[in-house]
Amino acid sequence: MRITVCRKGHFSAAHRLHNPNWDDEKNQRVFGDCNNPQFHGHNYEVIVKVTGELDPETGYLIDLKILRDMINEHVLDRFDHRNLYTEVEDFRNLNPTAENIAIVIWKILREKIDKKYEIKVTLYETERNFVEYEGQ
Amino acid sequence: MRITVCRKGHFSAAHRLHNPNWDDEKNQRVFGDCNNPQFHGHNYEVIVKVTGELDPETGYLIDLKILRDMINEHVLDRFDHRNLYTEVEDFRNLNPTAENIAIVIWKILREKIDKKYEIKVTLYETERNFVEYEGQ
Amino acid sequence: MRITVCRKGHFSAAHRLHNPNWDDEKNQRVFGDCNNPQFHGHNYEVIVKVTGELDPETGYLIDLKILRDMINEHVLDRFDHRNLYTEVEDFRNLNPTAENIAIVIWKILREKIDKKYEIKVTLYETERNFVEYEGQ
Amino acid sequence: MRITVCRKGHFSAAHRLHNPNWDDEKNQRVFGDCNNPQFHGHNYEVIVKVTGELDPETGYLIDLKILRDMINEHVLDRFDHRNLYTEVEDFRNLNPTAENIAIVIWKILREKIDKKYEIKVTLYETERNFVEYEGQ
Amino acid sequence: MRITVCRKGHFSAAHRLHNPNWDDEKNQRVFGDCNNPQFHGHNYEVIVKVTGELDPETGYLIDLKILRDMINEHVLDRFDHRNLYTEVEDFRNLNPTAENIAIVIWKILREKIDKKYEIKVTLYETERNFVEYEGQ
Amino acid sequence: MRITVCRKGHFSAAHRLHNPNWDDEKNQRVFGDCNNPQFHGHNYEVIVKVTGELDPETGYLIDLKILRDMINEHVLDRFDHRNLYTEVEDFRNLNPTAENIAIVIWKILREKIDKKYEIKVTLYETERNFVEYEGQ
Numbered sequence: 048m049r050i051t052v053c054r055k056g057h058f059s060a061a062h063r064l065h066n067p068n069w070d071d072e073k074n075q076r077v078f079g080d081c082n083n084p085q086f087h088g089h090n091y092e093v094i095v096k097v098t099g100e101l102d103p104e105t106g107y108l109i110d111l112k113i114l115r116d117m118i119n120e121h122v123l124d125r126f127d128h129r130n131l132y133t134e135v136e137d138f139r140n141l142n143p144t145a146e147n148i149a150i151v152i153w154k155i156l157r158e159k160i161d162k163k164y165e166i167k168v169t170l171y172e173t174e175r176n177f178v179e180y181e182g183q
Numbered sequence: 184m185r186i187t188v189c190r191k192g193h194f195s196a197a198h199r200l201h202n203p204n205w206d207d208e209k210n211q212r213v214f215g216d217c218n219n220p221q222f223h224g225h226n227y228e229v230i231v232k233v234t235g236e237l238d239p240e241t242g243y244l245i246d247l248k249i250l251r252d253m254i255n256e257h258v259l260d261r262f263d264h265r266n267l268y269t270e271v272e273d274f275r276n277l278n279p280t281a282e283n284i285a286i287v288i289w290k291i292l293r294e295k296i297d298k299k300y301e302i303k304v305t306l307y308e309t310e311r312n313f314v315e316y317e318g319q
Numbered sequence: 320m321r322i323t324v325c326r327k328g329h330f331s332a333a334h335r336l337h338n339p340n341w342d343d344e345k346n347q348r349v350f351g352d353c354n355n356p357q358f359h360g361h362n363y364e365v366i367v368k369v370t371g372e373l374d375p376e377t378g379y380l381i382d383l384k385i386l387r388d389m390i391n392e393h394v395l396d397r398f399d400h401r402n403l404y405t406e407v408e409d410f411r412n413l414n415p416t417a418e419n420i421a422i423v424i425w426k427i428l429r430e431k432i433d434k435k436y437e438i439k440v441t442l443y444e445t446e447r448n449f450v451e452y453e454g455q
Numbered sequence: 456m457r458i459t460v461c462r463k464g465h466f467s468a469a470h471r472l473h474n475p476n477w478d479d480e481k482n483q484r485v486f487g488d489c490n491n492p493q494f495h496g497h498n499y500e501v502i503v504k505v506t507g508e509l510d511p512e513t514g515y516l517i518d519l520k521i522l523r524d525m526i527n528e529h530v531l532d533r534f535d536h537r538n539l540y541t542e543v544e545d546f547r548n549l550n551p552t553a554e555n556i557a558i559v560i561w562k563i564l565r566e567k568i569d570k571k572y573e574i575k576v577t578l579y580e581t582e583r584n585f586v587e588y589e590g591q
Numbered sequence: 592m593r594i595t596v597c598r599k600g601h602f603s604a605a606h607r608l609h610n611p612n613w614d615d616e617k618n619q620r621v622f623g624d625c626n627n628p629q630f631h632g633h634n635y636e637v638i639v640k641v642t643g644e645l646d647p648e649t650g651y652l653i654d655l656k657i658l659r660d661m662i663n664e665h666v667l668d669r670f671d672h673r674n675l676y677t678e679v680e681d682f683r684n685l686n687p688t689a690e691n692i693a694i695v696i697w698k699i700l701r702e703k704i705d706k707k708y709e710i711k712v713t714l715y716e717t718e719r720n721f722v723e724y725e726g727q
Numbered sequence: 728m729r730i731t732v733c734r735k736g737h738f739s740a741a742h743r744l745h746n747p748n749w750d751d752e753k754n755q756r757v758f759g760d761c762n763n764p765q766f767h768g769h770n771y772e773v774i775v776k777v778t779g780e781l782d783p784e785t786g787y788l789i790d791l792k793i794l795r796d797m798i799n800e801h802v803l804d805r806f807d808h809r810n811l812y813t814e815v816e817d818f819r820n821l822n823p824t825a826e827n828i829a830i831v832i833w834k835i836l837r838e839k840i841d842k843k844y845e846i847k848v849t850l851y852e853t854e855r856n857f858v859e860y861e862g863q
Contacts, residue, residue, distance in 0.1 A: 594829070594830070598856060599856075645826055649822070
């Protein structure tokens, strides 16, 4: 039986959007307020969806406590109360758009979660703006 | 890299459900309170999901400010504080069920959004009743 | 022991804002889109808060099932899928603003709920616009 | 036209997680607090998604009032204010994990809902932990 | 400057409502499904509001991390994944209605939080049923 | 008739907590992660509650469109996508804790909103941490 188990977590971070190959005028024009060199920030919500075969002995796909701890350790603790643009290694050469943050989270977890599972990441930047990535 | 970007918007509108090919008794039986000739209304929430290839230069799939403005101009401003049954051209010959409203929104945006993107529309009529349409 | 018990309910209704003592131009200027003669509508959420002395025998202030049924019968069934402006007696001579709807609900329940309790009504017209009334 | 219609419902129930083929020590180690023999409980939220061809005459995929009543009768009334572990026949030989509850709900509805529709069940055990099952 | 700081927490627990001084018939009549001897359960949400004078040096009323830890240690860890009716000392002689749970939480925190602050507790049993207690 | 009208708005901003009269060690000890010199950020939600006498002619306490525009212009546009610590004049000599942000918003609006109304500000820093201020 193929089932999906989902876990939601939160982190608060600062960021700005900026492409170092462009001049300031183009960065400002493309990214608008999000380019503010003094940064701004968000309460991000991340939903990790893991899909695979149910284990009939436990009735679990994956122990949600273990999934929660993996997300806490490898994602939330790494990003929470950080400045994604200046402090987080994953974004040294990568613009911290919602799209790229979702992809980075997916890649981090893809390394940690058993390959027999598929993974999908949903990242809310605000309640109204969010992205989904499943590694394709 | 294939990714999905989502934007949520809101509009408040009046409607009633009615099939002009049926008599009043059948309309009342099928649509119940929703057939009330004096109308009723909802706060609709619409989520537009756009899927395609990430632009590596911006780190965007599509600029969410542009997507937001398209949804505002072509959907929310057209429906907000309107009576879908009597005032909105799209429903002149179409019953404004949640299903049909979602399909109309999808078609409006399909005209406006670049064909390289796939579009999916989720429409909440209430927190507990909602529909999804992706153009199939 | 003085405690407050709260119950939330929902209804969907159409309305328009209009003062019959004003001409159309003034109604349009003051009420804007809300004056649309074709109506619009909302999913209203109403929270009723009842305050009084705890009954030590039951551990209840008031049985929430009874409070729920009173709200359902006297408020939700009366307003749900109705046009407040044309169909609901309470607004025959009263503009159905969020403020007046909250006051009407408070008065309806004040008649039905034992005078030993205080009542407060919160009415959400949308998630972002809401009013509170406690009978003063 | 292929569309999806969704309905959300709620029930509150007690449960514990336990595998009768394991000794107490292993049950405690695997299920932790969820194994507590005195039970604990949740407010479960269930979303049922039904997919199929739109009926052009009604503008409905399926009448949401009928779908609501089916979910109420066959799922919510069966589980609400019950102890899933001791009282609900479906879990006599099945560990009431979120995964298994979702599968049971899917199977119950698969029996009741016309085979021309596809069904997907999402079950929230808490706001942060949820599962999805679509019968594969 | 007088300000209020609020913290929300969650716990999942089983309970039943029962008055040992009444016979089964009366318990069933008054408490209905909530009297089920096999228990049921909820995801409770608790909001603790603390009011007092702002500390101008920190800009805090009270350090929210300290308030969070107090709530976690003295309330959430004590009730989470427990059966309030059979396992939690506070309800040995007290019916675990939402009202009484809120009062118990208020009394626990009143012992722990400096008397210079006022405390108010809001307890959600479900999204639609909740109570407020402020120690009067 | 005395009534309260409420409007919710959102802004995203960066900040850090820091007292310039303390050394780094004390700032780190008191404010923890919130003291991070690289900043972090939040999606703030602000609810403004305005209380006064209902205008019987309009059925309004205050026109919610006017209240919304005042909040947008004087609060949201001033703080959104800004760094409260480095860029916003109001916090030049004031630590941008949730408490102080709420007080600043209250003072800004107190200048702009007619004195016949009372004002209360609720500020959510996260869904679980929020403050209330009413000018006492």
